Every structure is written in structure tokens, then in C-alpha cells.
Amino acid sequence: MTETPVTGAEPTRPATRTHCPYCSLQCGMTVSRIGRAGITTGAWDEFPVNEGALCRKGWTAGELRGHRERLTTPLVRDRATGELRSADWDEALDLVAARIRAIQDDHGRDAVAVFGGGGLTNEKAYQLGKFARVALGTSQIDYNGRWCMSSAASAGNQALGIDRGLPFPLADIEQTDLVILVGSNLAETMPPAARHLDRLRERGGKVVVIDPRLTSTAERADLFLQPVPGTDLALALGVLHLLDARGLVDEEYVAVRTTGFEEARRGAAAWWPERVERVTGVGTDELRALVDLLAGASAAMVLTARGAEQHAQGTATVLGWINVALALGLPGAPYSGYGCLTGQGNGQGGREHGQKADQLPGYRMIDDPAARAHVAGVWGVDADSLPGKGRSAYELLDALGTEDGPKALLVHGSNIVVSAPRASHVTERLDSLDLLVVCDLVMSETAAIADVVLPVTEWAEETGTMTNLEGRVILRRRAVSPPAGVRSDLEVVAGLAERLDAPIGFSTDPEEIFAELGRASAGGKADYSGITYDRIEAEAGVFWPCPAAPEGLAAHPGTPRMFADSFAHADGRARFVVPEFVGAAEEPDATYPVHLTTGRVLGQYQSGAQTRRIRSLPDEGAFVELHPMLAHRIGAHDGEPVVVRTRRGEMKAPARVVTTIRPDTVFVPFHWVGANRLTNDALDPSSRMPEFKVCAAEVTR
Structure with a gap:
């Protein structure tokens, strides 16, 4: 390169x-x-x-790079000793292919499943989806991005007709008058982005943060609202109620550019401020202060993140805040709109091109005959040979090893043992498999229980594209060669496909794969067909959709800003969708009297498999953040161990006594084993997102 x-x-x-x-x-x-x-x-x-x-x-x-724990040779579990031993690549891939054949011969194609990751490049995500459906012939593929922004994706598709995290460049934040961050700790989860908030405030703009914790981001806020976990939707309904009551709805915009407002208006009518206060704990004066800020802003943005989305009502919550944005006429207006702050590196692109159980490349739906025909034509296979819709991420894991569930799982770019909700149960399901294959850089907690571990390249050792939170497709260039004995996920997929006698070949060249991805995505919602590696480098990234230009015409410029003229529904209008607040799937009671919520810390990332191995990053280990009032009630002291229990498990960690959290709530970071043993696997009915962000808990010394 x-x-x-x-x-x-x-x-x-x-x-x-x-x-x-x-x-x-x-x-x-x-x-x-x-x-x-x-x-x-x-x-x-x-x-x-x-x-x-x-x-x-x-x-x-x-x-x-060069870390002593870096994996550089395939490992195979010895059936006699139960230990992992070194193997060469041919032995490892031959073994995996033979066992896949045997399992599928005995139990059918869907007996083998694939679990991908939101950190994989677009090329890997595309090839993994193609491999599952063509080489394996299985419908059982999903990825950990289902646990990232799937609720925002579901809401965006319903309301706006399309799912793109931010429909405008991130830097537009600096030019708006008001930003409302719902469930986002931007300053710790993506610190370089926080400068946009600082520049906005330097211009005289305002920042509102809605979070159960007074975070580093909330410290930058002009208004901080601290609701009970799981009540963000009630807050949104209260805001819409006051906007309507005060005559602040943009009636012309609503009439010309949307449908369904009257139903949404009636749905919000019952959410007067006093009721909102009883449900959320946010005072009526604070609610009115937020509406005052909206009333005085000529441009505004509403941005949601995992704190609002990782709930069994995550989709409904996002729809509630999109309704607020639509009522004010924000989407499509200059420096205004609704957006989702995507978490994982390729959480956006990872689901656009085939890793999700229900999607094909270009954000096409797998049950759409036209979509199947188009993609099958690009792949050179019969559309009828493609399997249908599979299980969502958690449902897939929950079914592993069961009578009608998969008996084998191939894992790429995910540390399931740490990151899955109700993690102890999921680990039991992984242990029940006939075959678990994990591709990773290091011996993650999931790799440690695998039957076969395949060492793969890290980011600096490979070339490929990613799609960032703005919908900007960018290019990671290979900077160094991988260590001897290490292969890319693309080579793993190609090697297995060949051994499984796949009807088509699988390239290992990322630029060639990206060009094919473009053809497969052409005409879809996420159209990359006009994007090339050369364009990405020349333009510092290209925003999708970017269709290929007809011959003789200028190249499509890409789409940095969406919705200026129309939305992505057939009639060009956005939809008000009426959400009904029902609260968390699990409320506190006498046995489990407090709310548990989870999240990130500045120095770690996701399951911590990589960042916990970097010496320069602080690895403080898990902790339990709780308010002094709660600490006093249970006799806990700062730095001393406490035990957190839920209906699914328990963990022990040092207490961190702070005044920045609600007295009825405890917080545990999820980068270490433990937090997700506690979390609830209740699923959003639309997005199938688990309820990571709230459950009932007990805390004791």
C-alpha cells in the first residue's frame, strides 16, 4: 500500500x-x-x-502492536486435555470446515451461526454477510452493533425513512443555537467532539444535558436535567405537551413536511408538567426552562445516544424526541435537526452491508424480493438460494446449543462474554456449543473458551473503509505489515469459503471488495456506488448516499446534509409516530430497591479487550458509583467493597461515593467482567435492543 x-x-x-x-x-x-x-x-x-x-x-x-499478549498462531482445543494448543493455519481451517460440514449435515444449514462486530471494516462486514448467506447458507447472522444504535436506527427508519446517525456533519453543532444531549456523555466517550460544544458556547449557544449522572459532559451544560433512568420518553412527551400548549409548534412545517401530528398531539396531551415530574423526577420548573430555551432558539439540535436508546423502550424514546424535533421544524433546517451519536467505530457501516439478520448490502431488507434479486445478481448466485431473516443478536445467543438453535458459532470482532446482557447465561450458551470459533488479536474472555482461536490483523495492519457517525466513509490505510502467522478476517473468510466449496470466490483484496460492495449497494438507501478509495483520500471522506453518476455526467458530490427538501419516505414526508410510555421492564421493589445503570469511562473502550492491555491507559477495574445518601443507608464507605445484585447475578467491586449521581441509582462501567452479568435481557419489540441501561438492583456492603 x-x-x-x-x-x-x-x-x-x-x-x-x-x-x-x-x-x-x-x-x-x-x-x-x-x-x-x-x-x-x-x-x-x-x-x-x-x-x-x-x-x-x-x-x-x-x-x-508487539504486545506480549498478541496472538500470532492459531490455537485448537485438544479434546484429550481440554487445553488450547498451537496449530498451523491449514490444520485450523481444515478442522473448522470439517466440523461445520458435519454439523450442517446433521442439523441443517442454520445450525451454524456468525456473530460480527461494529468495529469491523465495511469490507469485512460485507464479506461476512456474503459468507454467511452464500458459503454457509445460514440465516443466522447478526452483530454486536445491534446493541449500539439499533433503537435509533429503527426510529429513524420509521419517522424519517432512513437510518443515518447524524444527517449533518458534526461540526454543524458549532453553528446551532441549542444542543440537547439525551443520554450522551460526549466528553468521555468521544472527547475530541466535545470541542464543538465549547465552541458553540463561545458563540453564545446553549447546551442541555439529560442524564441520571452529572458527567463531564453535563458539567459543560447550561441546563442539566437528571431524570430517573428509563424515563426519557416521558420527558420528551412533556416537552411536546408544553410546545403545543404554548403555541410553539411550527404549524406550516408540520402541515407541509410531515404526517401524523394530530395523533402525536393527542398522545402528548396527557403529559402535563406535574405528571412528568412524578414519573421522571425532573421538576416542572426545569421542564419549562428547557422549553424556554427551545422557544428562544432559531436553530436547535436534539441528539440521542446509548443512555436513551439501550432500553426495552429505546425505539419509542427516540421517536418521542424525533417528534419534538419535527414539531419545531428542525430536521432539514440549517444547523438543526435530530441525530444519533453512534458509539462503535463502524456501528453505522457495519449494519448497512449485511451483518444484520434482516439486511442485505445497501441497507436493503432481506425479505424484499427486488433486494434479493439485485444482490444475488452482483454475487452471481440464484436469489432463491439466499436464506431469509434470522435471529437478532441476543436472540441468536440465547438460542445457541438449544434443540432448534445453532450448534456452532463463528465470532469476528466481538467479546461476547463481557459485552452481552445477562452475560452469565450467554456464557453458558456458548459453552454448550459443539464448535466455537473466535477471531481476535488477543486472548479475550470469549476467545479463552473457544474451540478454535484464529489470530487476525489489527487496525494498523490492514486497509479498509469505515463509516463514521456523520455517514462519512473514510479510509484506513495499512501502515505496517502484520506479525508472521497473523491473517486478516478477509483471508479467514476466503479460506473457509474455499474449503466449504462455496459456489463463488471470495476476494481478499479490500479495494476490490469495496468496489463490489458499491455495486451491491447501488440503488439502496445506503448507496456507496459512487465512492472509491481515490475519492475518499482526495475529499477527506465521502458522505453517503453517493450513487454512481451516469456516464458522461459529473460525479455525485455525496450527501453531507439530508432532508433539506424531502424525507426518505415515498411521499417525501416525515412521520410523527405516537410512542406510549410504559417505563422500564423491571422497576425497583422491596428486594431490589435501586436502579442500576451502566456505561463507559474515559480510559477504556467497549469490552476492554484491547484497552485493558495498554499500559498507558488507567485500568482501575470495575467500581460501583453511588450517592452518599445511599452509601450511608447501607453503611458503605468510599473505596471499600460493595456487592450489587440483580435477578440475574451479582458482582463485587469498590464503592465510589459521589454526589453526581441520583440517590436512587447506582452506576457500574461495563469494560470489565461483571457489569453485564447484572443487566436485563428484556428486548425492545422493534429494534431487539436489550435493556442495558436500567434494571432493579440491591446494593450491600
């Missing part, structure tokens, strides 16, 4: 412009080689998303 010299790099080793391996900002950075095996990261000042800024995770991302 071509390496681009960058000013300030080591004089003898040119740096490569690439992107951070972590969150959905996909910050631009440079990577330089040091010594025989090491790499170091530097600033790429010209990349517009982060302008050279990186968080501590980005600055230290190179430290995993």
Missing part, C-alpha cells in the same frame, strides 16, 4: 495517514513505524472531524 509522507514524521520512516481504531468519530491520525515492530500515532491536523485532536485512547492506540 502507498504510504503518504506527513510533515513532522520521523525523517527515515514516512508516516501513514489513517484513522483511530476506536469510537465512531474515526479521528484522523498518522501512524509511524518505530524500531522493528513498534508504531506510534501522531496528529493529522487537516482531517476535519478532529483537526489533529485525539483522546488518550487514540494517542496510545499503537501500544498493542
